[in-house]
Amino acid sequence: MLDLSGPVLEQAPRLLNAVLRHGDVAVRLTEVEAYDGANDPGSHAYRGMTRRNTVMFGPPGRLYCYFTYGMHVCCNVVCGPEGIASAVLLRAGEVVDGIEVARERRAGASDRDLARGPARLCRALGIGLADDGVDLERGPVTLTLGSPPDDVSTGPRVGLRAAAERSWRFWITGEQTVSSYRPAAPLRASRRPDLSS
DNA sequence: CCCGTGATTCTCT
DNA sequence: GAGAATCACGGGC
Structure with a gap:
């Protein structure tokens, strides 16, 4: 039984391994x-429910998939009590089965890079927008919890402007498949004139 | 470093 | 409704 109904900051490290x-x-x-x-100002659910983020407001244990940058799909596991709209972005992993298929989907990538990055992970697994809302106990995408890792590191989230100070990223210390850290791009100059100075 | 790429959302009519 | 900014990224140089 997959129970992810506790606070999201407790559930996130449980997903490692x-x-x-x-x-x-x-x-x-x-x-x-x-x-x-x-x-969380960095969350897709911060401004309330929209068509894209509806799954986040549903029960925990479902997959929330979204499309971004015109070409990438990323996926999250919905956690916490229903209605709170918390989720955990799956940023990277190690392919442990079906590596031949993953290599075909990620042609040109080294084995280490097959699922190193949130969009690469979805690509390697063949996860798309059709999988938005999938119940991870029923499939077709499934999640099985593992044993807690020996050592967990934490740090700032990747690529976000909002709430960059929160250390809500978790990874297994020393893993080669962890994605490289990239801070958010600086805000471009506003189109509107700044009247304050 | 730079930039493709297009859905989503915000803001103003 | 239209126009604009944004974007939880990745690949190429």
């Missing part, structure tokens, strides 16, 4: 990031 499977390909998760719905 968990195995996400879709068909023949399975990935052991090595890096995740927490997003805390109502209290």
